[in-house]
Each structure stands twice: as C-alpha cells, then as structure tokens.
Amino acid sequence: MEAILLQILNGLDKGSAYALIALGLTLIFGTLGVVNFAHGALFMIGAFCAVVMQRLLGLSFDQVDPSKTDFLGNPLVVQMPYVEKWFGPEIGAAIIDWSVPLAIFLAIPVMIALGFAMERGLIKHFYKRPHADQILVTFGLAIVLQEIIKYFFGANPIQSASPEAFAGSFDFGVLLGFDPNVIIYPYWRMVYFLFAALIIGGVFAFLQFTTFGMVVRAGMADRETVGLLGINIDRRFTIMFGLAAAVAGLAGVMYTPILSPNYHMGMEFLVLSFVVVVVGGMGSLPGAVLAGFLLGILQSFASMNEIKSVIPGIDQVIIYLIAILILLTRPRGLMGRKGVMED
C-alpha cells in the first residue's frame, strides 16, 4: 500500500513534465498542423534559462584574499557576486538562492521570442509540406539547438538547486497514519506539480474563456472558414506557437532542481512526450494532459523492485507497451477525435 502511494507521488512530477510538454506539442499540432520534434529542445532551453539566470545573478568581480592561496600557491582570488555588493550579503544571497523561480521571468520573454523566430523563420515554410518533411526539419533544428547549448555550457549536467526553503521532503506517511519515513516526498516536487497544474489550468482557461482563445479553437476546427470570416488566423497561430514554446520552457525551468540540466535532456523527454500525445489522441488537449500523468505514474510503478524482479527491464519499455496496447484497441488514442491526421 505504502509502495503504491509512493509511486503515484513519484509519477506525479514526471507526469507533470510529460503533460506540460505534450500540451505544447498538441497545441502546435492542433493549430498549425505541424509535428514539432524541436519541442524537447524548447524544454531543454527553458532549463538552461534557469542556468543562465543562476549565472547572471552569480556575476561577480574578483577580490583578492591575501590570507588564502589557490592551487598554484598564488593569493586566492575570491569571486564576490555583484548582487551581494548591491543589496548586502543577506538579501543578495537570498536572491541567488531563488534563482530558479526568478528564472521564470527570464524564460517567458526568451521562449516566446524563440517561438516566434522559429515559427516565422523556419516552420512557416513547411506548412504545406508533408509531415515527414516537418519532422525532419524540426528534428534537425533540435540537434542544432542542442549543439549550440553544448558549445556554451559544456556536456556535463549543471546543478541548479531549489531555494533553501523548499529543500528536504515532506512526510506524507505520518499524515496518513503510516510510520515516519515511509512516504516522503520532496517539497520541490510538490511545487512542481502545483506549478504544472496552474499552467495547464491557465492554458485551458485562456482557450476557453477569452475571445482570442475562442478564435483559436475555431481555427483548430476549421481554419478555412475562420479565414473567410476575415480573421487573420495565421497571426494568432504564431502567437499560439510562442505560447506553446513558453509552456515547454517553463516546464524546463522549474524541472532543473529535479534533474540537473544537460544539453541532451530534451531528446529524452521529446520521445516520451510524443508517445504521450499519441496515447492521449493527436490534437486533444485534455488527452495529452491525461496521458501525461497516466504514463508518468505507470512508469514509476514499473520501476518498483517488486515488479522489476518479475519482469526485468519493464521500466524501460512500459510506456511503449502501453502505447502499442492503446493504439491497437483505440487507434485514435484515449481522447482523439475523428479526422485528425487521417486524411
């Protein structure tokens, strides 16, 4: 029982990341009809926004400390961050400590700008091309983005910690009457889950309750008619691409304390998220979210020792097995509609 609860909790944060990425993928696919294989790279770039923020806040000037020496025996040069100089050591240190949440403010404009640039500069030219071409060009773009990041940040994962206030974990077990230390869950993962829920709710509310969202939904259903009504649907779709990029980027920013960012983290998430979209149903936003959480939790279950000892290696293939099962029994995915990608 405890083990099951524990794995559901574990699946929640992974599922949150899958759901956020899949949501963006589905938004782009639903509006623009493009299969965007660069979406994982957007998640990765979001994560690196957190790294950049950390570095920006950590920008320092050199101060020679004559009482200590460096590894070559010269006087030690201590790095003094500017923020600590400007705001005093305590507030400065607190600002640096909160660099991951603060990176959200950097990530939103960066990701939206990147999304616009990608859509206007490259993807626009591929609307009328076959899906295979779109996949190739976006996949190529993903590799280019990865290599750029590697050039500037190196190949090693870069650690970025959550604020001190969220370090450690919460003992759920005690709350539910289990022994202490049985069901523990880090605070930051709870924050991530709530954050993801907030973003997902926000995107749905935006599409449901604003005029802009209404036009976009209408465009997703019948692009031509909306165009004939005199609405510039292309511009709105560009904005949706920027929004989807921002969602992926924010998912990446907040995920950095859970998984130290490296240049190829996007690919790992992309493949899984793509499966999530297919399982949820191409073009279905609620399907993407549902499938994201479902597969995240199932993957956690499959990593349990009890299950792994019966079927070794199941943790690596469970997601694909489920995808095959669902596609065999429900070819359109869990919540897919008729007519999407079937022409």
Next chain:
Amino acid sequence: MTISKLTRRGVIKTGAVTGAGLALPTIFTSAASAFTNEPTGSTVTLGFNVPQTGPYADEGLDELRAQELAVEHINGMGDGGMLNTFSSKVLDGTGIMGKKVEFVTGDTQTKSDAARASAKSMIEKDGVVMINGGSSSGVAIAVQGLCQEAGIIFMAGLTHSNDTTGKDRKANGFRHFFNAYMSGAALGPVLEKAYGTDRRAYHLTADYTWGYTQEASIQASTEALGWETVNKVKTPVGAGDFSSYITPVLQSGADVLILNHYGGDMINSITQAVQFGLRDKQVNGKNFEIVVPLYSELMAEGAGENIKGVYGSMNWNWQLQDAGTKAFVKSFGEKYGRPPSNSAHTCYVQTLLYADAVTRAGSFAPCAVAEALEGFEFDGMGNGPTLYRADDHQCFKDVLVMKGKDNPSTEFDILEVVEVTPRAQVEYAPDHEMFGGGEASLGECNNGA
C-alpha cells in the same frame, strides 16, 4: 559520345587492374615492416581516443589537454612536468628514440562502436603506433580488443571495471587507473571507522560492466566488515530521474545508500537522494549515509553542495603534496588555468610511460614495448612507488579515499583527501575470482602486420 565506349567488361577489367595496382605497394610495405605502423620517418604518431562529444565530453577534453601536455614534454617543450620527477631517466626531451612525437585524436562519443571506428581509422589512416585515453569501461574493453587484433599498444584511460584487466585483459592492453576491487579494499576500513560494523547497505547500480564489478567489489568489502546488503537494484544508464529507485530505499530498512553511478547519472542520483531528504533521516538509530565509491572532480563540481561529507575513492588528486604531483599540477595549471582531473593525470602518465617503455626497449614493436612495461617499477608520477604487474597489466599503487569537503574555498577543492590507502592493502592475486579466476589470460602479444 565518348561515354558509349564504356562497356561493362571494360570497366571490370580496368577496375581489377587499378585495384591490384593500389594493393601492390601495401603488400610490399607490410612484408617489409616487422609490426603494424612501424614509424620509418623522423616522426611517430600517437592516437588519443577520447570522448569529444556526448555526456563525457568534458572529461574527454581534460584528457586531451593532458595528452597534449605530455607530448609537449616528451618533445622537450614547456617545463618538462613529471619528466623531472619520474624515476626512469631515459626520456631526454628529444621525442621518442629521436623521433618527434605527433598525435591525432579520435572521438569515442562514449559508445563502443564509435570508439572502435575512430580507433580503427587512426590505426589505418593515420598510422598510429599506440592508442591512449577514453572514459568508460565499456569503451575501453572494446578498443582494447581492437588494438589486440590490430597489433597496437593500448594504454587505457579512465576505466574502473575489474574486467578491463580481469576477464577481458589483453596482452597489448595496459591500465594505469585503479579498479573497482581497489576502491572496495580502500573504502572498507574508512567506512568501518566512520560508520561502524553494523550497517545495512542498499545498492543502486549502473546497468553495465563497470556497475556490476563495482557493486560486487563494494558488497564483498562491506560484508567483510559485517555490513548486511539489503538490496541491489540496477538502474538504466542515463535514467535522469531516479526518484522511483530512491524512494523504496528508506522503506527497506537500509541505513547506507551506495551509488554505483558515474558522470551525469551520479550527479542526478545523489542530488535527488538529498532532495528526498535521505541524509537528514535517522534509520535504525543511526544517521542515514550515502557512499559514492568512484569519484571524479568533474562529477563533484556538478553535484555541488550535495556531496559534502560523502565518501568515495580516486586514483589520484591534484591536492597531493609529492614532487611529481606538484610538477604536473604546476605545468598543467599554468597552461590551462585549472588543476588537472584524475582522468587527465592517468592519460598524461600513460603517455609518458609508453614513451619511456619504447625508449628502454629500443623499439616501437608492441611486443617489445609490452615486455618493457611488464613488471616495470617506477616512482615520481604522483602515486608513490608503482608496479605494472606482468600477469594482468594492471598498475598497483596507493589509492585515495576522498570526502566531499565541508567548506571548499574554490570550485576546485570540493573534495578532500581523507586517507592514502597503501598499495599493499589493495593488492590481490592475478587469478582472483573477481578478475576472471584462473581462466583469465592475457593471450599472446600481437605485433600485427
């Protein structure tokens, strides 16, 4: 229309003649040379096969820096580094046997097939006489096998699996780096002193050759202390999120978590274990502890705060105070502005040891070089008196037990040396069961050609 003159028969004939013509010179040269890629001109080429892309690229870059420095020193440029402290004095800064040393590099990508392909290309196209470097046991074993077949000396870089000089040992392959058994033997007494004899250990292990041998080695040495092994779980390489493997640890009643992970996996698994609050817990009335048997500086940098107080082991560290280490750190630090990592050290030393062995043997022939390396005793290379054992081509030297420092003063001294475990304590018989037992054999040395 001249094209119409081309006939199928004509093309085949011309092709056959050209092919034979092209093959002819190689037939003559290979008959003339006594071994693969015998250097005949005024230069000799070494091949440095390191990960330049992929997850271990940073480590590969550091190895490359060290190898470049070694070539400089062998050719008599720079301050000479460890050549000034090396107990063997045959290298005089004029290259190897009067031939200037040049090098080519290959990219292993930390993948066995890519590493073999780049090694093969360096042997066949660039004519290298020796291959050095690398940063994974899977890769090292694959390249070692290739060098054995090709008749080239392989000086392994960072490879820590027992198998490299155990069941997969080869007559043409040599390892300076220490191995998983030695880590276990060195860590045992330190862990006993720090955590006592009544502990319950839980292993998370990378799912490949190195992980298995390290798990077995650490299990053997901790069980010898009286520890109990609660569970051993294999985790996929590059898993990213280890939470579903970490959460069952506390439930299992274990009070020590042993992370047989390396590189990015280790950074993520230890970070997540700390996030789950493992190190703040009390289990069985004791503080919960984490052990990372194999440390590297670059990993430690990546894991940051989380490794404070965590024990592990290393082949060498730049903070040692012997003359060899000081000389190396000085020339490396002045050239590159940072202290060398332990994988850089092992690649540097391996290059010098190769050059020295060739000079002592008076020949580049792999079998002669191997003979010069076998049973070679040396000092002044940062590890104290060291032996290249003839039976398995493994170096025997002191092993460092390290701990994450509580208050590092720079980004480079995140780890501190807790103990230098003497060589005698980490020695084992060549036919030890963890090293392939009595069946393991080097085979015949191969001169190739």
